[in-house]
Amino acid sequence: MDELLQSLVRGLGTGSIYSLLALGFVIIYKSTQVISFAQPAFMLAGAVLVSYLAPAVSFFGAVAVAAVVIAVLALGVERTVLRPMVGKPVFVVAIITIGVDVVVRVVTNAFIGLDVRQVGDPWGLTTVSLLGAEVQQRYLVMIGTTAAVTVALFLFFRYSRIGLAMRAVAYDQEVALAQGISVGSVFALSWALAGGLAALAGVFVATGAGVDQQLWIVALKALPAIILGGLESLGGAVVGGLAVGVVESLFGTYQNDFAPWLGPNFGLVAPYALMLLVLLVRPYGLFGKKEVERL
Amino acid sequence: MKGRPELYTSYAQDMAFLNTRPKRAWMGALVVFALLVPFLIADDLLQLLATGFVAAIGAIGLNIVTGYAGQVSLGHAFFLAIGAYTGAALSGSETGRVIGFGITSLPVWLLASGLVAAFFGVLVAPVAVRLRGLYLAIVTLGLVFLGEHVFREWTSLTGGPGVGRPAAVPELFGVRLDRDSAFFTAAQQLYLVMFVLLVIFGVLARNLVRSRVGRAFAAVRDRDLAASVIGVDLTRYKVLAFAVSSFYAGVAGSLLFVVNGFVDPGSFTLLLSVQYIAMVLIGGAGTISGAVMGALFITLLPRITRELPAVLPFVSGDATGAVTVFQVEAVLYGVLIIMFLIVEPRGLFGIWVRVRNYWRTWPFSY
Numbered sequence: 185m186d187e188l189l190q191s192l193v194r195g196l197g198t199g200s201i202y203s204l205l206a207l208g209f210v211i212i213y214k215s216t217q218v219i220s221f222a223q224p225a226f227m228l229a230g231a232v233l234v235s236y237l238a239p240a241v242s243f244f245g246a247v248a249v250a251a252v253v254i255a256v257l258a259l260g261v262e263r264t265v266l267r268p269m270v271g272k273p274v275f276v277v278a279i280i281t282i283g284v285d286v287v288v289r290v291v292t293n294a295f296i297g298l299d300v301r302q303v304g305d306p307w308g309l310t311t312v313s314l315l316g317a318e319v320q321q322r323y324l325v326m327i328g329t330t331a332a333v334t335v336a337l338f339l340f341f342r343y344s345r346i347g348l349a350m351r352a353v354a355y356d357q358e359v360a361l362a363q364g365i366s367v368g369s370v371f372a373l374s375w376a377l378a379g380g381l382a383a384l385a386g387v388f389v390a391t392g393a394g395v396d397q398q399l400w401i402v403a404l405k406a407l408p409a410i411i412l413g414g415l416e417s418l419g420g421a422v423v424g425g426l427a428v429g430v431v432e433s434l435f436g437t438y439q440n441d442f443a444p445w446l447g448p449n450f451g452l453v454a455p456y457a458l459m460l461l462v463l464l465v466r467p468y469g470l471f472g473k474k475e476v477e478r479l
Numbered sequence: 480m481k482g483r484p485e486l487y488t489s490y491a492q493d494m495a496f497l498n499t500r501p502k503r504a505w506m507g508a509l510v511v512f513a514l515l516v517p518f519l520i521a522d523d524l525l526q527l528l529a530t531g532f533v534a535a536i537g538a539i540g541l542n543i544v545t546g547y548a549g550q551v552s553l554g555h556a557f558f559l560a561i562g563a564y565t566g567a568a569l570s571g572s573e574t575g576r577v578i579g580f581g582i583t584s585l586p587v588w589l590l591a592s593g594l595v596a597a598f599f600g601v602l603v604a605p606v607a608v609r610l611r612g613l614y615l616a617i618v619t620l621g622l623v624f625l626g627e628h629v630f631r632e633w634t635s636l637t638g639g640p641g642v643g644r645p646a647a648v649p650e651l652f653g654v655r656l657d658r659d660s661a662f663f664t665a666a667q668q669l670y671l672v673m674f675v676l677l678v679i680f681g682v683l684a685r686n687l688v689r690s691r692v693g694r695a696f697a698a699v700r701d702r703d704l705a706a707s708v709i710g711v712d713l714t715r716y717k718v719l720a721f722a723v724s725s726f727y728a729g730v731a732g733s734l735l736f737v738v739n740g741f742v743d744p745g746s747f748t749l750l751l752s753v754q755y756i757a758m759v760l761i762g763g764a765g766t767i768s769g770a771v772m773g774a775l776f777i778t779l780l781p782r783i784t785r786e787l788p789a790v791l792p793f794v795s796g797d798a799t800g801a802v803t804v805f806q807v808e809a810v811l812y813g814v815l816i817i818m819f820l821i822v823e824p825r826g827l828f829g830i831w832v833r834v835r836n837y838w839r840t841w842p843f844s845y
Binding site: 218219265268269272274275276278279280282283284285286287290291293294404407408410411415447448449450452453456457459460463464467468 | 551605606609610612613614616617618620621622624625627628629631632633749753756760806809810812813814815816817820821824
């Protein structure tokens with residue numbers, strides 16, 4: 185029972201990281217109809233920035249600064265690289281974001297070097313007792329923060345003027361334009377939001393283990409999450425992220441006992457298998473909207 | 480019609496394989512030149528070019544599914560891996576530490592690799608039939624990760640990560656191509672064989688895309704709903720596109736590691752898929768010659784950047800300096816993809832067309 189609880193908390197913790205990343209993917213997708221493959225690079229850059237800033241301005245100060253800086257960086261990328269491509273096929277734009285990802289990542293890697301950098305988080309690997317099971321503190325922090333961020337985003341899209349504008353653009357760009365909404369700044373803002381979320385996710389990934397050059401791989405786990413949830417659904421992104429985290433963690437804990445033939449570490453790729461299965465049954469994910477086609 | 484070579488009186492003439500006289504002349508010259516190259520340049524460059532030719536076969540395959548049929552696949556590395564391991568297992572020695580069947584004849588394992596990969600392509604295709612655009616891209620990306628896991632764990636086939644296994648054994652009519660023979664060095668033999676294979680598969684692909692099937696692919700790419708309304712069977716042609724594309728990937732995969740003789744399961748990552756996407760996009764999506772140009776360009780790129788330290792003193796040749804060639808190389812990939820897509824979406828092929836059209840009317844501007 186303790187094992188199950190630990191596994192679940194670990195799954196929900198890492199799952200909330202995927203949720204943060206998936207939210208970024210979905211926000212960009214909703215406003216621009218493009219999947220930004222640059223998210224892994226922004227995540228890595230955020231974590232690295234915190235590892236440099238933390239000694240100077242404390243961990244929490246560093247996280248705040250890094251989120252803002254990466255948001256500005258993402259905004260800059262959108263304005264310079266993505267803006268000329270508005271109206272081009274989405275696939276082409278998606279490939280361009282892969283190019284952006286490679287460039288940002290190589291530059292960031294130069295700042296990491298060959299060592300593992302610590303972000304200086306206050307939790308480390310310390311554990312607390314939860315219902316009799318020892319669980320790592322940092323997972324609880326991740327779950328809490330993601331919950332707070334999700335609620336904040338929900339309120340933002342529900343009540344704030346800009347949030348409503350973003351939803352209008354997601355619904356129909358031309359009509360939104362006709363109502364006086366600046367579609368361009370909505371694009372920029374959605375990239376900035378996604379960048380900030382990615383930076384936050386990066387910091388969480390780096391807690392405990394530190395930052396190395398392989399960290400970016402984690403961000404790709406958010407892809408099965410958004411596909412599971414459906415590309416258009418913010419709620420789906422959160423649910424998908426948590427589901428991916430839990431599946432990964434449960435496989436990691438129990439697969440050796442039940443299905444050893446899948447090979448060790450199958451948990452790491454289980455989300456992709458799950459994604460394939462779900463898509464065969466529901467091609468638009470669990471909460472995605474079915475496309476209506478017209479000639 | 481004599482003396483008016485560019486007057487076409489039938490559709491077949493217009494769609495002919497090499498439809499103009501200059502094209503025939505240039506293509507002939509290019510083939511002759513490529514056949515002379517092995518006697519002119521050093522062996523290590525020949526090996527690089529041979530790898531480039533194999534990559535070109537793979538890029539043609541990706542171009543068929545992505546450039547012609549419009550189904551974005553990030554899973555090319557997975558099909559390359561299937562081909563590589565089928566070829567290596569069939570031709571490997573029966574007594575080694577990894578699975579081997581000892582069938583070393585090149586045509587046999589080449590075809591088998593292609594067919595096995597095509598089989599997996601057909602297995603994946605039903606997903607593609609149900610999904611569109613970016614959903615498909617992400618699913619095929621998932622395929623790469625699943626494949627990576629399988630190849631990492633199945634050590635009796637792949638030798639395990641970091642260890643690897645010997646690649647396919649190239650033997651043609653009893654002659655080992657990867658060993659020096661009486662007349663040629665190993666590099667010259669491999670270069671010539673790869674070149675001949677590239678020509679064969681290039682011509683086959685060109686013939687496929689200018690046929691009824693190719694037109695159906697283009698219709699699916701441009702507007703799949705409209706295509707199905709005018710009677711193109713979407714399922715059939717999507718499955719076909721995936722099958723042909725994976726066949727090419729399988730063939731390329733089995734040959735890809737012949738030159739350096741070793742396959743490591745760590746080679747088949749997302750990066751490899753992205754490299755092939757880059758080949759197609761930089762070369763020019765939806766053209767066979769573009770895919771070949773792109774593949775050669777991407778394969779030769781590392782070699783070109785290795786020469787950078789001589790020109791730019793702040794770039795260091797090893798992994799110690801502030802800016803290393805490896806970083807420059809990786810950044811160049813990204814920058815080149817971005818620049819080509821923004822500035823010249825038709826890729827190297829588009830540049831070639833512009834150069835050709837400029838000289839066609841020279842010295843007049845139009």
